[in-house]
Amino acid sequence: MTRPEPHTIGKLREAYTQIIEEYGAKSFFYPGAGGLDQLIHQLKKWCATLDIGGGEIIVTSGAQHAITQLCAALLSAQDAYIHENPTFVETMNSFLFYSPQGEPVAVDDQGIQTSILESRLKTRKSPPKLLYTVPTAHNPSGVTMSEERRKHLVELAQKYGFTIIEDDPYRPISKPTRTLYSMSPENVVYVGSLSKALAPGLRIGFVITTSHALAEKLRDLEQMDFSTSTVNQLVTAKILESDLIQSKLGDLREHYASKMRLMLESLRENGLKPIYQPQDGFFCLVNTNTYAEELLLKAVKLGVAFVPASEFYFDNTGHTNIRLSIGPVDKSLIPEGVNRLVKALNQNEQA
Structure with missing residues (x-):
């Protein structure tokens, strides 16, 4: 986890004051499904800064909420999925809630071992539904997937027809790399977060997808929990607009x-x-x-x-x-x- 730096705390305090003065009681209303327009507009600029790639953006209550919603939207109990070994256990809890059919593939210093994955795929009767990966600054190993492995992984997704969930919360604090999503947006769903670059307690995450059907399903699912706090979305939009974290x-x-x-x-x-x-x-x-x-x-x-x-x-x-x-x-x-x-x-x- 991270903690906001002192200068960031001061800017957050200012942003909350400005938002409450500007929006009044509306800053504490229920949020709409999928995220506020003000934040989505700023997130598009943020994603361009990080060379993530474009698509429909759905705001979530952090990356974990995004993963849970994606599992609800995409997984059934009989669906198989691939994940790295080791991998982030909290995320796996979301996957396991919707399907017990997870299959681990080992990680090395270059990320998920795509040669092992390819061998598995060749012998399967049917492809997995999803593959979950943390390709940059992997949790818990710390490795970043090499460019060669990224290309190979995307090629396998294209060949065998499975969807990659790219969980990328550490991208803002890591050396620039190409996202899997930018390589093949039709085969990858991107999950991002501002927890590491700004503050984890704001609970601001997002999904990017080129599938309008998936985006609509995620918005429908968010009606069940009203997603992220209105005032936190407005404050985050204000911070992004100020260029505070981009400049740092x-x-x-x-x-x-x-x-x-x-x-x-x-x-x-x-x-x-x-x-x-x-x-x-x-x-x-x-x-x-x-x-x-x-x-x-x-x-x-x-x-x-x-x-x-x-x-x-x-x-x-x-x-x-x-x-x-x-x-x-x-x-x-x-x-x-x-x-x-x-x-x-x-x-x-x-x-």
Whole structure:
């Protein structure tokens, strides 16, 4: 997760004041389905800045809400889908709610292993309905899918007729890459978020699709929960219009990249290395060679925490792996955090 920087908090405070003064009670009305026109207009500009690609935009209450709505719109209980292994467990909960037919495909330093995927597709009686991927700054591995893998994945979607859900919340804070959506918009549905670039508590996500039928279905589904807060949509539109975050993207990317470099350096100095080589984002996975749940108990007592990574794996592995994050942590604390992790490991080995 992230936390807004002090200058961002000040701008948010100003934006809320301006919106309430401008719209009055209307800023607290129920939102319409699919998002307010003011925000959609600004999101189109935002997407152009990030070279995402055009299409119909549906505003959601964060990326997780977008994924849940897409699962509701596209999945039935008998439908099979492909996902990366490891992958983000919270998203998988949405998939599993609508269909238990998930099939994991391993990730390496270049992203999902499309050669393995292709072999699977060749032997299937019918193609999967969907493929879910976090291609940029993958959670939990930190890897970014290579250009070659992106091309191959899109080619497979075109050949076998499945739809890719491209979950891309880390794009604003990562080095520029081509989106899968821009490569083949008819085969990809794009999910974006402002949580990492602005503030997670605003709960602003969005879907981009060239399918009008899917866009209409998502709007219909949003009538069930009224989607995102009206005032938060208006505030986000105001912030985007001000160019606040667009002008800071370079600084934001370097801010997180420098924190990641420091964590990787601290790990190396202590004889640890990530399982995968993180490219961008917040996360990396480390194999501790000890049961992660037990290690966590010792680590917490020393004032450091991590996420045991087995829940990110869907093949009953990863029990000794841990996910580390640089997201909300002050940069100056990272070396000490790694030192305390190593101390917990040493205590665990001596026990």
